[in-house]
Amino acid sequence: MGINYDVLIVHYSELFLKKTYVKKNFRDILTSNIANKLNRKNIDFEKIRVESDIICIYGNLKKDDAIYIANTFGVSFVSFALKCKSNISSIKERFNKVKDEFFAKLPKTFCVRAKKDKQLKVSHKTIEIEIASFFDDIKVDLKNADLKIFVDSNVYNTFIYWEKINGPGGLPYGSQGKVVALVSTGIDSPVSAWLMGRRGCELIILHLGESEPVKINEILMNYAGRKIKLINIPNYSQLIKRMRDRNAGKYLCILCKSAMYMLANIVAEKYSAKAIVTGENLGQVASQTLDNLRVLDRSSELPVLRPLIGLNKEEIIRLAVKLGTFNYETNKKCEFVPHKPATIISFDIYNELLRKVNFNEEMKNLLEEVNI
Numbered sequence: 001m002g003i004n005y006d007v008l009i010v011h012y013s014e015l016f017l018k019k020t021y022v023k024k025n026f027r028d029i030l031t032s033n034i035a036n037k038l039n040r041k042n043i044d045f046e047k048i049r050v051e052s053d054i055i056c057i058y059g060n061l062k063k064d065d066a067i068y069i070a071n072t073f074g075v076s077f078v079s080f081a082l083k084c085k086s087n088i089s090s091i092k093e094r095f096n097k098v099k100d101e102f103f104a105k106l107p108k109t110f111c112v113r114a115k116k117d118k119q120l121k122v123s124h125k126t127i128e129i130e131i132a133s134f135f136d137d138i139k140v141d142l143k144n145a146d147l148k149i150f151v152d153s154n155v156y157n158t159f160i161y162w163e164k165i166n167g168p169g170g171l172p173y174g175s176q177g178k179v180v181a182l183v184s185t186g187i188d189s190p191v192s193a194w195l196m197g198r199r200g201c202e203l204i205i206l207h208l209g210e211s212e213p214v215k216i217n218e219i220l221m222n223y224a225g226r227k228i229k230l231i232n233i234p235n236y237s238q239l240i241k242r243m244r245d246r247n248a249g250k251y252l253c254i255l256c257k258s259a260m261y262m263l264a265n266i267v268a269e270k271y272s273a274k275a276i277v278t279g280e281n282l283g284q285v286a287s288q289t290l291d292n293l294r295v296l297d298r299s300s301e302l303p304v305l306r307p308l309i310g311l312n313k314e315e316i317i318r319l320a321v322k323l324g325t326f327n328y329e330t331n332k333k334c335e336f337v338p339h340k341p342a343t344i345i346s347f348d349i350y351n352e353l354l355r356k357v358n359f360n361e362e363m364k365n366l367l368e369e370v371n372i
Contacts, residue, residue, distance in 0.1 A: 003101045006083040008066055009159055010034065010055035013076040013169035023053075026200075030074045030172035031055055033225030037072060052117075052154035066165050073198050073223050074175075075167030079150075082160040086120055086153045088130055095160060099134050102147075109141035116153035127151050131160075171200030173224040178202045178273040179305065180264045183213055188308055189279030190216045190325035191316055195307040196277050197224055204229050204271050206264055208236035215328045231267060231372060239366045240336050246357040250342040253287040254296065254350070255357065261299035262363060267372055268302055276300055281308040281316065286341035295350050 012030055015023045027050060034055065035048050045059030057069070061080075070078045084094035114127040131149060132140070152159045179201045181193040190213065197203050197220060205220070205228060207213055212232045221228050240256050248255050264276045280288045287296070297304055308316055320326035345353075354360070 003080075003098045005080040006058075007081050007159070008057040008061050008069070008078060009081045009161065010057065010069065010078050011076045012055070012074050012172070013167070014171060015074075026074070026172050026175050027053075027055070029175050030072070033074070033173055034069055034072055037069065037222075037225045041068065043068075052156055054152070054159065063165075068222075070165040070167040071223055072173075072225050073168055073170050073200070074172035076169055077164040077166045079161035079164050084158050084160075086116070086122075086155065086158045088122060088126065091127065091151070091153075091158055091160070092130055094158075095131060095134065102134075107138060107146035109139045109145045110135050110147040110149065111140055111142050111145040112149045112151065114151040114153065116151075117155050119155050120153055122153075124151075124153075127153065168198050168223060170198035173197055173200060173226060174202045176200035176202075178204060178268075178271060179275045179277050180204045180206050180268045180271070180273045181277040182206050182208070182260055182264055182279070183216065184209065184279070185211055185213050185216070185328060186279070187313075187320050187326060187329050188281065188284075188316055190220075190328075191319045191323065192277055192279040192307050193220060194223065194319075194323055194325070196305060201275075201277075202226075203277075204267060204273055205231065206267050207232045208260060208263070210234050210237075213328065216325050219324050229271070233263065233366075233370050233372075235366070235369055236263075237336075239362055242362055243357045243359070244336055248353065248357050250338045250340055251345060251349070251353050252336055252338055253285070253341045254292055254345055255353065255359065256336065257287050257292075257296050258299040259359075259363060259366075261296060261304065263366075263372075265299075265301055266367065270372060273302070275303045275305050277305045277307070279308055280306045281311050281313075284313065286343045289343045291344040292342070295345050295347060298347070298350075 015026050018026060031048060031050060038045055043065050045057055045061060048057045066078050082094050084090040112128040112131045114124040116124050131151060147162060149162045176199060179196055181196060181203050183189045183193050183205045193203055203220060205217055217228055217230045239259060243255050244252055261276060283289060
């Protein structure tokens with residue numbers, strides 16, 4: 001027989017550092033995102049509400065539901081919890097009702113960690129001692145206990161829990177404004193978009209190619225708790241082909257990236273986004289040297305955010321595997337990469353190159369063919 005829990009509690013990340021009105025706004029956004037996720041998956045729950053800074057979800061929830069909720073931007077962890085009044089007698093009475101389930105499989109070691117509001121007269125040490133009294137014959141280990149029991153007490157209620165299901169942390173999705181994320185079906189850019197979503201940015205996914213990253217977009221939406229707009233420009237390769245045919249030579253990759261930035265800026269203007277997000281990391285390929293990135297930034301009126309800039313490939317792959325986006329990596333070697341792509345370009349050469357390939361006219365023609 002399992003333990004009869006009272007509530008699923010959601011602890012959020014970073015928000016305790018914010019001022020009261022900011023914290024409330026962010027918490028409301030997170031609560032709304034979680035409710036959207038519950039409704040989208042038709043999870044049966046009674047209600048979701050905030051009780052003394054803790055998001056509480058009531059209903060007949062299963063562990064899979066808890067894992068699903070935990071995987072939400074802004075969530076630090078979730079736990080199934082017991083709930084009672086914030087006095088010693090109520091805490092002991094509530095815990096006493098589940099002690100048999102605890103002792104059905106005895107842990108070798110345990111510890112109790114309690115925290116409480118300053119307004120409460122009872123000390124956190126007293127709470128820890130009273131809970132620990134149920135475990136007289138079991139060794140205490142404050143560092144690496146087999147069983148860690150947590151007690152959170154406020155002026156209204158106490159929550160007792162022991163299993164934490166960790167979330168991604170960060171800020172609630174949508175709390176930091178919109179960005180346009182250039183996303184391919186490769187390894188890097190989906191991770192980059194995920195990292196900016198975790199920082200609270202609302203994503204507009206821009207894909208340039210024939211195979212839309214639909215599965216990747218679904219993974220991002222699962223973490224966001226909201227729909228994410230996906231824009232695709234399938235005929236982008238024709239633009240690159242025409243520039244290659246006009247002898248862009250070893251600078252073709254730089255022109256390709258420049259066109260991506262410009263298209264992202266156009267999308268950003270239409271949807272009121274404030275920045276562009278790319279999957280670039282320093283020195284990985286020829287177009288991602290400091291010299292080339294410096295020139296490429298001239299192609300964007302908006303800030304270009306590069307959350308992967310300091311990571312190596314192994315670190316990015318580990319993140320992609322963890323998120324699940326690595327499973328949908330389908331990028332093949334680009335057919336347009338020059339034999340020896342340029343690692344350095346000056347502003348003078350760049351401007352002359354734009355004239356040589358009739359860049360502005362080509363961009364205008366491409367935009368006439370698509371509906372962004």
